[in-house]
Amino acid sequence: MDKDALMPYVGVITEITRETPDVKTFRVLGKDGKKLFIHEPGQCAMLSAPGYGEAMISITSSPTEDYMEFSIKNAGKLTGWLHSVEVGQQVAVRGPYGKSFPVDTDLKGKDLLFIAGGIGLAPLHSVINYCRAKRSDYGKIKIVYGSRSANDLVDYKELQEWANEPSMDVNLTIDRPQEGWDGNVGFVPTYVKELNPELSYTVIICGPPIMIKFTLQGLKELGFKDTQVYTTMEMRMKCGVGKCGRCNIGDKYVCKDGPVFRFDELGELPNEY
Amino acid sequence: MQSEIIKRTVELFNSEEIVRAIGWRKGDFDYDLNPSIFKSSEDLEKNFVYNDFSSANLSKFLIKISQKEDGKTLVFLKSCDTYSFNSLLQEHRISRDKIYIIGVPCEENLDPSKIKAALGEDVLSMSCDGETVTVETLDGTKTISKSEVILDRCLACKSRKHVVYDELFGEEGEVLDSKRFDQVEILENMKPEERYSFWRTELSRCIGCNACRDICPACTCEKCVFDNRDSGVENKVATNDFEENMFHIIRAFHVAGRCTDCGECSRVCPEDIPLHLLNRKFIKDINEFYGNYQAGDDIETLAPLTRFDAVDVEPSIVKTRENVK
Amino acid sequence: MLTLNASQLDEFFALIEKKRELYLPVENKTGKSEYKRWVEGDKYSTALRTVKSAKNFFFAKSENLYDLKMDHKNVEVIDTREDIKEFVIFGVRGCDVKSFDILDNVYLQDPVDTYYKNRRDHGLVISMACSKPATTCFCALFDIDATSPNGDIQAWNVEDKFYFNPLTEKGDAFVEEFKECFTDEDSKPVEKQKEETLNIIERLPFVNLNMEGFGVEDKLKAIFDRPEWEDLSSTCIGCGTCTYVCPTCQCFDIKDFNVGDGSIKRFRCWDSCMYSDFTQMAAANPRLTQTARFRQRFMHKLVYYPIKNEGIYGCVGCGRCLVSCPVQMNIVKVIKAMGDN
Ligand SMILES: Cc1cc2nc3c(=O)[nH]c(=O)nc-3n(C[C@H](O)[C@H](O)[C@H](O)COP(=O)(O)OP(=O)(O)OC[C@H]3O[C@@H](n4cnc5c(N)ncnc54)[C@H](O)[C@@H]3O)c2cc1C
Ligand code: SF4
Ligand code: SF4
Ligand code: SF4
Ligand code: SF4
Ligand code: SF4
Ligand code: FES
Numbered sequence: 032m033d034k035d036a037l038m039p040y041v042g043v044i045t046e047i048t049r050e051t052p053d054v055k056t057f058r059v060l061g062k063d064g065k066k067l068f069i070h071e072p073g074q075c076a077m078l079s080a081p082g083y084g085e086a087m088i089s090i091t092s093s094p095t096e097d098y099m100e101f102s103i104k105n106a107g108k109l110t111g112w113l114h115s116v117e118v119g120q121q122v123a124v125r126g127p128y129g130k131s132f133p134v135d136t137d138l139k140g141k142d143l144l145f146i147a148g149g150i151g152l153a154p155l156h157s158v159i160n161y162c163r164a165k166r167s168d169y170g171k172i173k174i175v176y177g178s179r180s181a182n183d184l185v186d187y188k189e190l191q192e193w194a195n196e197p198s199m200d201v202n203l204t205i206d207r208p209q210e211g212w213d214g215n216v217g218f219v220p221t222y223v224k225e226l227n228p229e230l231s232y233t234v235i236i237c238g239p240p241i242m243i244k245f246t247l248q249g250l251k252e253l254g255f256k257d258t259q260v261y262t263t264m265e266m267r268m269k270c271g272v273g274k275c276g277r278c279n280i281g282d283k284y285v286c287k288d289g290p291v292f293r294f295d296e297l298g299e300l301p302n303e304y
Numbered sequence: 305m306q307s308e309i310i311k312r313t314v315e316l317f318n319s320e321e322i323v324r325a326i327g328w329r330k331g332d333f334d335y336d337l338n339p340s341i342f343k344s345s346e347d348l349e350k351n352f353v354y355n356d357f358s359s360a361n362l363s364k365f366l367i368k369i370s371q372k373e374d375g376k377t378l379v380f381l382k383s384c385d386t387y388s389f390n391s392l393l394q395e396h397r398i399s400r401d402k403i404y405i406i407g408v409p410c411e412e413n414l415d416p417s418k419i420k421a422a423l424g425e426d427v428l429s430m431s432c433d434g435e436t437v438t439v440e441t442l443d444g445t446k447t448i449s450k451s452e453v454i455l456d457r458c459l460a461c462k463s464r465k466h467v468v469y470d471e472l473f474g475e476e477g478e479v480l481d482s483k484r485f486d487q488v489e490i491l492e493n494m495k496p497e498e499r500y501s502f503w504r505t506e507l508s509r510c511i512g513c514n515a516c517r518d519i520c521p522a523c524t525c526e527k528c529v530f531d532n533r534d535s536g537v538e539n540k541v542a543t544n545d546f547e548e549n550m551f552h553i554i555r556a557f558h559v560a561g562r563c564t565d566c567g568e569c570s571r572v573c574p575e576d577i578p579l580h581l582l583n584r585k586f587i588k589d590i591n592e593f594y595g596n597y598q599a600g601d602d603i604e605t606l607a608p609l610t611r612f613d614a615v616d617v618e619p620s621i622v623k624t625r626e627n628v629k
Numbered sequence: 630m631l632t633l634n635a636s637q638l639d640e641f642f643a644l645i646e647k648k649r650e651l652y653l654p655v656e657n658k659t660g661k662s663e664y665k666r667w668v669e670g671d672k673y674s675t676a677l678r679t680v681k682s683a684k685n686f687f688f689a690k691s692e693n694l695y696d697l698k699m700d701h702k703n704v705e706v707i708d709t710r711e712d713i714k715e716f717v718i719f720g721v722r723g724c725d726v727k728s729f730d731i732l733d734n735v736y737l738q739d740p741v742d743t744y745y746k747n748r749r750d751h752g753l754v755i756s757m758a759c760s761k762p763a764t765t766c767f768c769a770l771f772d773i774d775a776t777s778p779n780g781d782i783q784a785w786n787v788e789d790k791f792y793f794n795p796l797t798e799k800g801d802a803f804v805e806e807f808k809e810c811f812t813d814e815d816s817k818p819v820e821k822q823k824e825e826t827l828n829i830i831e832r833l834p835f836v837n838l839n840m841e842g843f844g845v846e847d848k849l850k851a852i853f854d855r856p857e858w859e860d861l862s863s864t865c866i867g868c869g870t871c872t873y874v875c876p877t878c879q880c881f882d883i884k885d886f887n888v889g890d891g892s893i894k895r896f897r898c899w900d901s902c903m904y905s906d907f908t909q910m911a912a913a914n915p916r917l918t919q920t921a922r923f924r925q926r927f928m929h930k931l932v933y934y935p936i937k938n939e940g941i942y943g944c945v946g947c948g949r950c951l952v953s954c955p956v957q958m959n960i961v962k963v964i965k966a967m968g969d970n
Pocket of ligand 5: 878
């Protein structure tokens with residue numbers, strides 16, 4: 032019998048990096064040292080461990096890397112367990128799931144504006160690094176990233192790296208003033224409006240629903256259209272392959288028809304997310 | 305009776321004594337009445353039905369309404385339903401001052417599935433006049449004697465007495481000698497293997513819906529243990545059917561001493577599992593060990609399992625059980 | 630048409646059971662009928678409907694997906710799928726047969742669900758035409774002909790005779806294999822029964838409901854926002870009975886079960902959009918009220934599913950939710966309230 036889509040591969044955690052007090056990044060490879068499967072930027076994988084259940088996690092690493100990484104927030108049973116394990120631990124992984132960002136079609140040649148809040152940087156990370164790897168395929172790249180505090184900014188080291196690249200414009204913000212922080216202070220939606228990006232940008236946004244809502248409002252006031260903005264959505268998921276019904280909104284299954292959506296597509300769905 | 309009830313309720317609406325009523329709403333057939341909220345006297349006049357199929361016990365719906373909504377709600381309660389109402393009151397799940405009770409007389413409810421089983425499923429309407437039930441089918445008019453199609457729980461009706469009401473239609477009723485423990489005795493007299501196999505067979509039909517729990521007026525926890533994912537149960541089908549069967553046994557423990565024997569669990573079970581027999585076994589045991597107790601009889605008497613007496617039978621329970629055949 | 634006398638039915642069953650597993654509706658101790666593996670002495674029940682639908686044969690109430698083991702840092706995934714035996718389901722009504730198509734659209738679409746497909750491939754469906762539909766039946770509303778059900782082999786029971794007509798290759802092979810059981814006879818009695826039954830179906834109360842506006846994209850939001858959802862759902866107790874008895878409800882949960890000997894069963898089981906935890910996430914739940922959950926069930930069947938599946942509704946009109954809902958709320962009442970009926 033063919034392998035079922037619900038049946039996982041076994042991977043090994045080869046590296047663990049603490050990003051923030053409750054987020055760690057896990058590098059996972061197959062037992063043979065190779066990647067478990069090929070993915071596209073924006074896709075996810077279902078991680079699990081015996082007895083701890085499964086959880087859908089975005090693949091943070093770019094497909095251009097020869098490893099796969101996941102940035103995971105400690106939120107419950109499985110993610111809590113993951114935060115307690117050490118390098119060498121094996122995990123079960125199935126995927127890749129979902130539609131990716133249209134990096135090789137609609138986004139190609141465009142100026143890109145990435146807006147992220149908190150753990151929302153995880154799925155965008157993959158796209159950003161993909162674009163970096165194929166830098167000449169894209170126009171300007173601007174990043175706006177915010178979090179509760181400086182300690183909650185995921186991937187701070189790499190953010191510095193991005194900021195140092197002349198072809199990328201990185202803008203960080205935190206919610207409240209903090210000692211030792213000389214960057215911007217304020218919520219992401221306000222910051223985006225202040226930065227007043229040109230309309231040539233195609234926007235990719237990910238973060239808490241409330242942040243997305245207000246940022247989108249601001250972008251619209253600046254003249255951006257729904258068809259210019261992409262996001263990735265979160266719904267409870269179990270199967271990841273459009274069968275269990277869990278992530279169904281309107282006539283879409285977020286796991287299969289998403290999680291990446293253009294905003295005009297979302298507008299057609301009932302307001303249930 | 306229905307028109308009298310409607311008349312009185314319309315008066316209460318008009319005098320602004322009540323702002324809504326919870327009752328039985330007309331369906332597509334005589335028998336598919338939907339427990340429902342009536343927000344106006346017009347709606348009530350048009351759609352309220354009180355007939356032989358007004359079986360749904362409306363007391364549990366009052367929890368949500370009396371917690372969330374303002375103003376007085378009228379509720380129609382049959383005698384058995386009033387016991388559930390008292391229990392909810394005793395457990396502080398509903399506010400008495402926000403509720404107006406009309407006690408409605410009950411002449412035993414009929415069981416639509418018994419009628420269909422006897423006369424065919426092509427039923428268009430059913431009505432009862434005295435001892436005869438007349439049924440219109442696609443195949444013409446048919447009749448059956450009422451005694452053959454009475455709802456099981458009504459066959460063992462424990463009381464025609466309304467233990468609480470603001471207003472009562474019909475005569476004050478009496479507590480009945482229901483013989484409702486006879487069936488429990490049959491089970492008690494079985495050999496353990498027989499009893500085990502009886503319950504395994506009955507429960508093997510369970511589809512793991514939660515109708516029995518969710519309809520139960522004694523099951524009112526904000527979060528049921530079986531919905532607690534940390535317990536690993538999450539009230540869904542398990543891999544193992546014994547695990548599933550355990551749900552019913554544990555639930556029976558949870559409502560022990562609180563179950564008024566309203567019969568809703570068995571009535572709504574799509575698989576006709578006689579869940580009431582489990583609960584009745586507990587009622588019978590409690591009666592024997594702690595003295596007769598009827599949950600919902602009044603709101604003062606503490607339930608036997610929530611108080612302690614020096615003469616309580618704890619140690620002897622074990623002894624008694626050892627002597628059981 | 631191929632025929633078999635009712636008196637030879639048990640012989641026929643015994644023959645089938647020699648080579649495959651045979652399941653059919655049998656009366657249970659409550660007097661209702663349920664599908665059961667046939668054993669000598671079981672009588673085929675001609676009752677119209679089983680309480681549980683036939684979906685369990687393909688989309689199991691609970692099934693193990695695979696086993697898992699964890700030994701220190703090592704994880705092992707053990708494929709527990711087995712080659713199952715060929716089986717026959719006898720006596721499936723037209724509505725339930727149609728429900729298999731509805732499930733197929735989900736489970737056989739890419740990526741194919743191998744657990745489901747495995748059973749689908751090994752199962753042979755012998756349907757049974759209805760001659761005495763219930764007043765709660767409304768399959769005709771969804772273009773199902775109860776007098777001529779689909780399946781690998783369609784069958785009729787007229788008086789003390791059974792008539793069979795294979796519809797698929799699998800069905801052809803089956804009647805060929807068991808050809809010594811059948812006689813070839815005139816099919817006039819079948820035609821007569823069909824005519825009589827169609828006559829009854831026309832008079833059923835719900836077969837002409839107005840489905841206008843359901844299942845089309847441009848009405849999706851309008852129906853979603855209708856105020857009636859609130860009242861219709863006001864006493865829904867969220868028990869999920871409607872979804873469990875429904876032949877087309879297809880949702881499942883995946884969970885781990887610790888067997889206790891170090892091995893974990895990762896299994897899936899039926900789940901219901903009527904349950905409060907269905908969409909519960911760490912920080913949010915998009916469907917916080919029972920009204921929202923109730924709406925999901927009916928929107929899915931009447932609007933979302935048909936939009937995704939070329940206009941086919943996610944209901945087959947079997948009437949089970951009409952019979953089983955503890956508060957007597959059901960899809961007909963919803964169609965009547967939402968459509969222009
Ligand atoms: C497409 C997608 C991409 C995602 N990407 C990422 C990512 O890149 N990084 C990341 O960290 N997270 C991501 N998530 C979120 C992640 O899937 C969840 O945080 C994860 O499933 C939590 O799993 P767990 O087993 O640790 O927690 P669980 O123990 O399953 O529960 C998490 C929390 O949810 C609540 N909960 C869950 N089920 C129930 C229930 N039945 N009843 C009540 N409450 C319940 C609990 O409050 C609990 O604290 C993503 C989710 C989706 C859908
Ligand atoms: S109502 Fe019946 S079928 Fe449903 S869970 Fe209870 S016993 Fe099982
Ligand atoms: S509609 Fe009826 S069967 Fe379905 S969940 Fe609500 S109360 Fe239960
Ligand atoms: S929704 Fe009701 S009538 Fe329709 S298929 Fe499901 S159970 Fe049958
Ligand atoms: S979403 Fe609800 S109605 Fe649709 S298949 Fe799943 S359980 Fe059934
Ligand atoms: S819904 Fe149609 S096919 Fe199903 S039992 Fe009724 S008449 Fe037969
Ligand atoms: S997660 Fe199962 S359908 Fe989307």
